[in-house]
Amino acid sequence: MNIKGSVAIVTGGVSGLGAATSRLLVERGARVVAVDLNARQGESFAAQFGDELLFFNANIADEAEIRAAVDLAASLGPLRICINCAGMAVPPARTVGRGPTPYPLDRFRMAVEVNLIGTFNVTRLAATQMALQEPYDAHGSRGAIVNVGSVAACDGQTGQVAYAAAKAGIAGMTLPLARDLSAVGIRVCTILPGTFETPIYQYGAWTQEQILDFKNKLIADNVHPKRMGDPREFATLALELIQNEFMNGETIRIDAASRMRANPNQ
Ligand SMILES: NC(=O)c1ccc[n+]([C@@H]2O[C@H](COP(=O)([O-])OP(=O)(O)OC[C@H]3O[C@@H](n4cnc5c(N)ncnc54)[C@H](O)[C@@H]3O)[C@@H](O)[C@H]2O)c1
Secondary structure (H helix, E strand, C coil): CCCCCCEEEEECCCCHHHHHHHHHHHHCCCEEEEEECCHHHHHHHHCCCCCCEEEEECCCCCHHHHHHHHHHHHHHCCEEEEEECCCCCCCCCCCEECCCEECCHHHHHHHHHHHHHHHHHHHHHHHHHHHHCCCCCCCCCCEEEEEECCCHHHHCCCCCHHHHHHHHHHHHHHHHHHHHHHHHCEEEEEEEECCECCHHHHCCCCCHHHHHHHHHHHHCCCCCCCCCECHHHHHHHHHHHHHCCCCCCCEEEECCCCCCCCCCCC
């Protein structure tokens, strides 16, 4: 896979892990369509680039919007790369909360709709476009896709049932996607990030002090180094999975050997 001259879709591509990946792809000579719901962030991020990065305002779970994003990408050149970073944190709640009250089903549905169904929606539509294009090598290779889960797919913490289920779904799709898409020469891998320094922790009504305390508890579970991951460390792994033609059907943690404790508040 020659990144230079290829077109890439990066969802969530204007913030955090996706922004670092978009930037690295541009540095390596790709043209990037950065797909994101956040128009303000998208426009200010895209303003740092010229024609090599276009922001496309879309919801990953929406069929028509993602078809339009794929059409835009295909109009720029061969769409060979898709990196699905868009995702949302889910406010924590136990399956049975105080009261006792059951976990809100709407919240569970939203977590799965965005994180799992959205990722599949982009994967299937980007892969369909790749399948229409000519192979770039003698083995019939047409493209590569990297999906983003979370270490919560393996060690989901107390209160994380919806997010963990959605992210485990992404990990679970990896091998069947790679098998399905082998027919059209497309590889699929998944990255499970540990704790990375991105805006994803800025949600809800938490103060900056509470956010810092939460992040410190998470990185205490790192083996080494005991710090937040740098989004560029994620981006270099994502690009290796895209470029390395023998990487396929694999799910990889990048987490400083962290194994998250059962309860983040203990
Ligand atoms: N940062 C971490 O520590 C960490 C750890 C594990 C997994 N992850 C996963 O990595 C991915 C990237 O997260 P990040 O930390 O860079 O967060 P982030 O909040 O900086 O970026 C996520 C981006 O996705 C976009 N987005 C959310 N829902 C969308 C939708 N329906 N359609 C289009 N765009 C949407 C947001 O607007 C945002 O710009 C997410 O899937 C997240 O779950 C992050």
